[in-house]
Amino acid sequence: MNKNNNSSTAERILDIAQDLLQRQGFNGFSYQDIAERVKIRKASIHYHFPSKGDLVVSLCKRYVDQFLERLHQLDRKHDSSLTRLREFTLIYSRIIKDKEKLCPVTMLSAEVEALPSSAREHLQRFISETERWLGQTLEQGKRAHELQFSGSFQSQSRIILATLQGAMLVARASGDRGHFQGVADDLLRQLQPNPARPVSGGRTGQTLAQA
Structure with a gap:
């Protein structure tokens, strides 16, 4: 071979x-x-x-690397912070289109004590790097008067990530995939200074509703 x-x-x-x-x-x-x-x-x-431990370490590394690269792609593709956040929620929406599946990080987090330390390090990297990306996106959006929220960028980024991860679990338990999207839409509405005003998209000139 x-x-x-x-x-x-x-x-x-x-x-x-x-x-x-x-x-x-x-x-x-x-x-x-x-x-x-x-x-x-x-x-x-x-x-x-x-060993299965070796397998899960490689799996964690690959998934986290791919996920973080998708976040970098959103930065390159969209100027609008709100559009980037919306596309971020759609990453999760696409996962739960299959009602039997959840995000690998969500599944592994429930069994974290059974994982090798190297796998746990990749999960921690996922959390820290994703929260950092969310914080930077929120900061840019607030400075551009595109987003509004109380508290620090760091605390808001933690709220967003925890809320979306939890919403995936509830959507799976309830069998209602629309539950997740409802939570995601509510999060985005709460971040908008004026929800009725369409927000410009990325370099293609799309509005949020058209994206």
């Missing part, structure tokens, strides 16, 4: 592992479950990820 095939197989394993994680949690799937989905032997999974 050449290097490219090795890399491709490892990515397929991580893809299936992430799907299983988002549906069943860290302790809810086994290497046998992955082997059946990928159609390889369990020994092949152990070749790439000797």
